Amino acid sequence: MDSATESTSPSRPLSSFFITTAIDYTNGSPHLGHAYEKVLADVLARYHRLKGDKVFFLTGVDQHGQKVQQSAEKQGVPPKQFVDGVTARFTALWEKLDIRFDGWAATTDERHKECVRRILFRLNAEGQIYKDRRGGYYSVRQEQFLTDKERNENGEFGPEWGEVEFREEENYYFRLAEHKQWLLDLIDRRSAAGTPLVIPDFRVAELRNAVEKLEGDLCISRPKARLAWGIEFPFDPNFVTYVWFDALVNYISFAPGYDPAAGADLTEFKTWWPALHVIGKDILIPAHGVYWPIMLKALGFADDEIPPLLVHGWWNISGAKMSKSLGNIVDPAVLAEKYGPETLRYYLMSDIATGRDADFSEERLVQRYNTDLANSLGNLLNRTLSMAAKYRGGVLAFGEAETRARGEAESANRVAAYTAALDRFAPDAALEAAGALASWCNGLVEESAPWKLAKDPAQADRLDAVLYTLAESLRILAILISPVLPRAAAGIFSQLNWNKAFSLADTRWGGLPGGHQLGKASPLFPRIEANAEA
């Protein structure tokens, strides 16, 4: 897997690839959306490893905050014990889905907490943070301040909030508003330069709009009396930091070589940074699109070090949002158990366009598996090996040149489409390119009819060439599907009896030598029958 270092894409000068996901809040079970984001990031990370890039894939969990504190209290357990339990459900799912991350960002980790404290200390010393007393309406029952959004149509706070009182409270604030114009300019400059801050680009307008409306600074603390489950302010033990300077900071606190001290040596860190942040469309505004760039700016990051955001869409269920009351929550662990992790990975990557929403359907998951994997690719492998065994004892020979030349041209075209697709973060299009190569191979079988060629000794050369072209295409296909389907790729290699390390450069035609002995055929993707669904 890591044998080759050659990059096939000269358009990417960077040899390192740092990718992150949102860190999931440990107050509930993982659902399909969590799984989608992690699989997407994992596929992009695996693709870059395949290219020979140096990859760091960071994901994790956001473990602090009020909701966690409340849930733990409700269960009568310490918050740490509570988050450890929920965290274990996430890590178990990632293991099951073959999410191969390099760094685990758990915000209760001492490394993270120390980094957060040092950042707060530094920004406070540099005058980016100040203390202020502000007032508002407070719900004693819900233990939170209420905003106008919580008012009902009569302009009152409803009975669900219980007793509501006016309270004044001291808190720490981060100077956000003064960077508004800088951020607007940055968004425009990055778009003009062709390296937009937000992908897909239609979301740039959405972000710009939100920045235009930006006013006021950002409250970044909670008094300990109200929220104890957080990271204590290094210069004021009566407060903990609240969400932004905790969760968002994970992207640098767990990054290789980061040191928050002013003037620190960041040589190693800068070989990785900026990261590509993979996030859901719900947390673009304001957290990742507004707060995070300004936080980095305040920490001395240069304009070209503000990380791009790859914003993905949501999976809806039959056109509706997932919700507990509708009873339509999709549990990815159940799906992975029922159909296998790779079936789920394939579906999540093939049936949605990155950035857009899609509709989840179990029926469609089964259909895509059966048509693309079982019928097209799996059956191609099976029939190829079966014919090779039957007609040639499983031994490859080159045969005539014309058929092989056609295979070479076809696969080169598909590989080019594949890399172009993944370079623009579109696994669906990449899988389509791989599928097209499999289809072409199936067409070659029909066109050449090896079972007829086998009966005519004069066609021996042609038969050899067809079998070689099919086997060689399958070797290339295994490489192409490996970021999405690492286990199936290994299965193809195993059946081809070709267990060598590979990289993207090995998609070049002609890897299998003449005289190579193929392995034994066995269904790689058994069909899922309709009655197995209930």
Place this chain on the structure above:
RNA sequence: GCCAGAGUAGCUCAGUGGUAGAGCAGGGGACUCAUAAGCCCUUGGUCGGGGGUUCAAAUCCCUCCUCUGGCACCA
């Protein structure tokens, strides 16, 4: 309400000025190496409604409708 995205064949979507497309599903056929898979052919759409610009509009403009998201700490 403001902003953005979407509305094209039963389903998922591509197509951004020049005779309506793909995949899947449905129908038919020839074949047999194969996971009853694959291959070939085929049914199917007044491109959300209305108006306008143009020799020509799914594509540009106006307007309306519907859905989704953001603006409000859920991937």
